[in-house]
Amino acid sequence: MKTILVPIDHTAGAEHTLAYANKLAVRWPAEVVLLYCHPELDGAPAKAAALAEQELRLRSLVERLRYQQLTRQDGRRIQYRYRVLSGCLHDHAAAEAARCAADLVVMGLEHIDCGQQAAPGNHAATITGLVICPVLVVPPGRRSLPSRLVFTADFTTLNGSTLPRLSALEGAFPGPLELVQFYSPAERPRRRPLKQAVGRAAAQLTWPTIITHLLEDDAPLEGISEFCARHQAQLLIIAPASEAQLLRYFDSCYTTTRAYHTQIPVLVLRAVERQAQVACCDRCAERLEKEQKRAVLPDYHAVHWG
Structure with missing residues (x-):
C-alpha cells in the first residue's frame, strides 16, 4: 500500500x-x-x-x-x-x-x-x-481531486530521476497531462531540440493522454499561471531547478494578487541527486578516476567516420 x-x-x-x-x-x-x-x-x-x-x-x-x-x-x-x-x-x-x-x-x-x-x-x-x-x-479551500493536470519544466535539463517519480503518481492523478516547455525569444533557434526534449519526456511518462506545448514567453512563471487559467488546470506540477526558483512560485506578489497557480494544488518534484562514489583504497581511487575521464572525453574509436 x-x-x-x-x-x-x-x-x-x-x-x-x-x-x-x-x-x-x-x-x-x-x-x-x-x-x-x-x-x-x-x-x-x-x-x-x-x-x-x-x-x-x-x-x-x-x-x-x-x-x-x-x-x-x-x-x-x-x-x-x-x-x-x-x-x-x-x-x-x-x-x-x-x-x-x-x-x-x-x-x-x-x-x-x-x-x-x-x-x-x-x-x-x-x-x-x-x-x-x-x-x-x-491552498486553503475545499476542492475536488484534479482531472486536468499541467506539468512545466525545462525538459532539456530535467534530472533523469524526475519522470519515473512522476509516473509513480499516475494512479493518484489520472486524466490528461499537458507538458509545457517555455522558451524566450532569444531561444527561437533552439525550438527543434526543445520540442524533441518535450517529446522524449512524454514518451517516458505513463499517462494514457499526453499533450505537449512549446510556448514562447520571456516570463515563464507568469506564462504558466496564465496557461493554467486558460485551460482551467486543477493541478500544477513543477520541477524547479533550485530552491530560489521554487520560492518564486510562492512569492508574495503572486499570493497577494491571488495568481491562478497559487489557488490550485502544486506538486513539487525534487530531483534525486546521485551520490558520489567513495574510494575505499588507492586502487579503487585510480579506477574511479579513469572512469570519470572516460565519461568526460569522447570515444573517437567508437565513431564511424565513413
Whole structure:
C-alpha cells in the first residue's frame, strides 16, 4: 500500500489539507500518516501531557472529517497512523518521511511551523528540500481531486530521476497531462531540440493522454499561471531547478494578487541527486578516476567516420 505523509497544524486550513489527502488515499489507495509537531515545552510531565492532548485532537479531527466529506464505506477504508512529536516540523520531516517510506507528502500552503507563520509556501518549500519524495502543496479551500493536470519544466535539463517519480503518481492523478516547455525569444533557434526534449519526456511518462506545448514567453512563471487559467488546470506540477526558483512560485506578489497557480494544488518534484562514489583504497581511487575521464572525453574509436 502507498503511504501519504500529512504534516498538519491546528489552523482552519488544516482541515482542507486533510480532506484533500483523504480523497487521495481513497483513490490511490494509500495509508495516511498524520504528523503534528508541537512547540518545545519545559518539563517531561508537561511535554507528555501536551503531546497526548494533541494526539486526541488529531484523532477527533480524523473521525469527524472521514465521515463528513467521504461516504461511510470510503471513510472506513482509510488507515491512519499518528505521529505527535516535540519540536519543529523541519527538524523531523526527513526522518519521518524515511521512517514511514512516504510516497507523497501533502501539506498546506499556509502551514505553521514552530508556532510561527511564514509567507505562504515558504514552509512547504523548506520541507521539499528536506524530503526525497514529491510534495503536494494544497491552498486553503475545499476542492475536488484534479482531472486536468499541467506539468512545466525545462525538459532539456530535467534530472533523469524526475519522470519515473512522476509516473509513480499516475494512479493518484489520472486524466490528461499537458507538458509545457517555455522558451524566450532569444531561444527561437533552439525550438527543434526543445520540442524533441518535450517529446522524449512524454514518451517516458505513463499517462494514457499526453499533450505537449512549446510556448514562447520571456516570463515563464507568469506564462504558466496564465496557461493554467486558460485551460482551467486543477493541478500544477513543477520541477524547479533550485530552491530560489521554487520560492518564486510562492512569492508574495503572486499570493497577494491571488495568481491562478497559487489557488490550485502544486506538486513539487525534487530531483534525486546521485551520490558520489567513495574510494575505499588507492586502487579503487585510480579506477574511479579513469572512469570519470572516460565519461568526460569522447570515444573517437567508437565513431564511424565513413
